[in-house]
Amino acid sequence: MYRVASISALIVLVAGSAIPAREQTGGASQVERSTVATAPVQLIIGATVRRVLGSGAFILEDPHAADGERLVLAPDAEATPVVGAMVIVRGVVRTFDGTELDRIRSWTDIDERTREAFRGQPILLAASLSTASGRSLMRDARPTPRPFARRSPDVSSRDVAALTLHAAALAELIDAVGGRRVNLFRARVVAVLNPRVLLIESASPLLATVGNLDRVLVLIGGARLRVDAAAMAGIDVRIAGTAHTLLGARVTGKVPWPPELTPDMVKRLEIRAAVVTTSVQTADGVELTVPVD
Numbered sequence: 001m002y003r004v005a006s007i008s009a010l011i012v013l014v015a016g017s018a019i020p021a022r023e024q025t026g027g028a029s030q031v032e033r034s035t036v037a038t039a040p041v042q043l044i045i046g047a048t049v050r051r052v053l054g055s056g057a058f059i060l061e062d063p064h065a066a067d068g069e070r071l072v073l074a075p076d077a078e079a080t081p082v083v084g085a086m087v088i089v090r091g092v093v094r095t096f097d098g099t100e101l102d103r104i105r106s107w108t109d110i111d112e113r114t115r116e117a118f119r120g121q122p123i124l125l126a127a128s129l130s131t132a133s134g135r136s137l138m139r140d141a142r143p144t145p146r147p148f149a150r151r152s153p154d155v156s157s158r159d160v161a162a163l164t165l166h167a168a169a170l171a172e173l174i175d176a177v178g179g180r181r182v183n184l185f186r187a188r189v190v191a192v193l194n195p196r197v198l199l200i201e202s203a204s205p206l207l208a209t210v211g212n213l214d215r216v217l218v219l220i221g222g223a224r225l226r227v228d229a230a231a232m233a234g235i236d237v238r239i240a241g242t243a244h245t246l247l248g249a250r251v252t253g254k255v256p257w258p259p260e261l262t263p264d265m266v267k268r269l270e271i272r273a274a275v276v277t278t279s280v281q282t283a284d285g286v287e288l289t290v291p292v293d
Contacts, residue, residue, distance in 0.1 A: 040092040040093070040094040041092065041093050041094065042091075042092060043089075043091060043092070043093045044088070044090045045062060045070065046086065046088040046089075046169050046172070047060040047070070047087070048060070048061045048084060048085070048086055049061075049081045049082065049084060049086075049087060050083065051083060052081070052083055053110045053111070053114055054106060054110050055080055055105075055109050056073060056074040056075050056076070056077040056080055056105070056106035056109070057071070057074070057080070057106040057107065057110050058071075058072055058074075058081060059071055059072070060087070060089070065122070066121060070093075070124055071118045071123045071124065072123075072124045073104055073107055073123060073126065074091075074106060074137070075104055075105045076126075076138050076139050077106075077126070077129055077138055077139070078139045079137045080137075081137065085132075087129060087130065087131060087132065087137070088129075088131075088132065088172075089124060089126050090126070090128045091124050091125050092125050093122050093123065093124040093125070094122055094123070095122050096123060096125075101119070104125070132172065162180070162181035162183050162240065163182045163183070163243075165184060166184065166185070166187070166202040167184055167187045167200050167201055167216045168201065168202040169202075170182060170273050171214035171215065171216055171272035171273045174244075174272060177243050178243050178245050178273075180242070181240070181241070181242055182240070182242070182243045182275060183238070183240045184216070184238065184240075186202060187200040187201070187202065187203065187237050188200060188201055188202070188203040188234065188235070188236050188237075189232045189233060189235055189236075190215060191229075192225065192229035192232045192233070193258045193260065193261070194258060195220075195225045196219065196220040196223075196225070196255055196256075197217065197218065197219055197220070198217075198232065198280070199215055199216070199218070199269065199271065200215065200237065200239070201213060201214065201215045201216070210270075213269075213270035214270065215269060215270050215271045215272065216272065217261075217271050217273070217274040218239055218241075218277060218280065219254065219274060219275070219276045219277070220255065220277055220280065221255050221276055221277070221278055222278050222292065223289040223291050223292055224290060225288055225289055226289060226290045227288055232288075235283075236282075237280050237281060237283070237288070238281045238282070238283060238285070239275060239277050239279070239280055239281075240279060241278070241279075243273060243274075244273070244274045244275070244276060245273065246271065246272075248274075249276060252276070255276060
């Protein structure tokens with residue numbers, strides 16, 4: 001049975017500096033964004049809207065936030081997404097003081113009880129807001145730049161931190177994140193093609209529509225599954241590896257391409273991206289692969 005490609009699609013990445021002024025759009029929220037100066041964090045997140053609080057104010061599903069919810073303020077939004085919609089937001093997340101919040105139009109549209117619940121918590125101030133299909137919901141929207149890369153002081157300047165995503169998010173953003181290290185969580189096994197190849201999608205309890213499945217092919221290098229296909233079907237797994245376009249994964253030849261995955265079959269199964277990995281784990285961290293010669 002088909003499933004929705006994602007409920008809470010991703011946290012794409014986090015970076016440790018404020019968005020430069022030249023990236024910010026004009027309009028009523030320009031002054032508010034200039035106040036973001038105390039340890040801001042750049043964030044790109046794709047997730048499902050849980051609640052709408054007012055014009056340009058809504059709650060996203062975010063497993064990394066308190067109670068699994070992230071308040072988003074988008075004062076430049078020309079349209080507010082509806083509950084259940086999948087959106088992609090880029091902006092700065094930080095804790096604002098009361099004076100700053102009172103100058104943000106979207107904040108003042110929220111009822112007092114809800115404002116008190118979120119006061120003092122990190123809030124995402126949106127610089128861009130779009131639907132999962134890429135349609136911008138912001139006024140005077142500019143093209144979304146390539147995602148920022150967080151650099152760790154413990155690694156070489158040429159290394160970047162792995163991105164944590166849902167499978168559907170990787171499928172949507174593969175042209176931007178191909179070649180990067182990724183961590184996929186809440187991924188559900190759709191099928192095992194052979195002991196080194198499986199197909200996954202974002203875990204969701206809801207039914208999907210054909211055309212929005214956004215599946216990812218997992219190619220296991222230097223190892224194989226140690227459990228049979230029947231035991232893998234429908235379980236949730238965690239995968240860490242390198243993201244590739246389908247053509248890139250095929251050309252690199254790190255793992256033999258399954259002969260049954262013809263171009264027509266790839267299209268029918270809605271496979272959008274690939275990950276080359278050496279490890280597949282259960283949701284509780286149990287390794288499901290064994291090395292091979």
